[in-house]
Amino acid sequence: MISIGNSRGIRLPKMMLKELEIESEVGLSMESEKIVIRHIDQIWINDLTIGERTSVLAETLAA
Numbered sequence: 001m002i003s004i005g006n007s008r009g010i011r012l013p014k015m016m017l018k019e020l021e022i023e024s025e026v027g028l029s030m031e032s033e034k035i036v037i038r039h040i041d042q043i044w045i046n047d048l049t050i051g052e053r054t055s056v057l058a059e060t061l062a063a
Contacts, residue, residue, distance in 0.1 A: 002009045017023075020039075027038045 002011060012022075022037075022039065025040050027040055029036050029038070
């Protein structure tokens with residue numbers, strides 16, 4: 001954990017990010033007491049699958 005202003009951050013190993021093809025923005029959520037990191041594209045696909053337009057992307061980018 002690292003300090004980022006008034007928040008805390010987690011450093012992810014470069015090799016892990018490369019393997020998962022994560023280059024910049026991700027979505028972050030909590031599910032069953034777990035922190036889940038997803039590709040932004042995967043969040044949009046999930047939203048379209050259930051037929052809802054949500055503000056998940058806007059909230060993620062604003063965080």
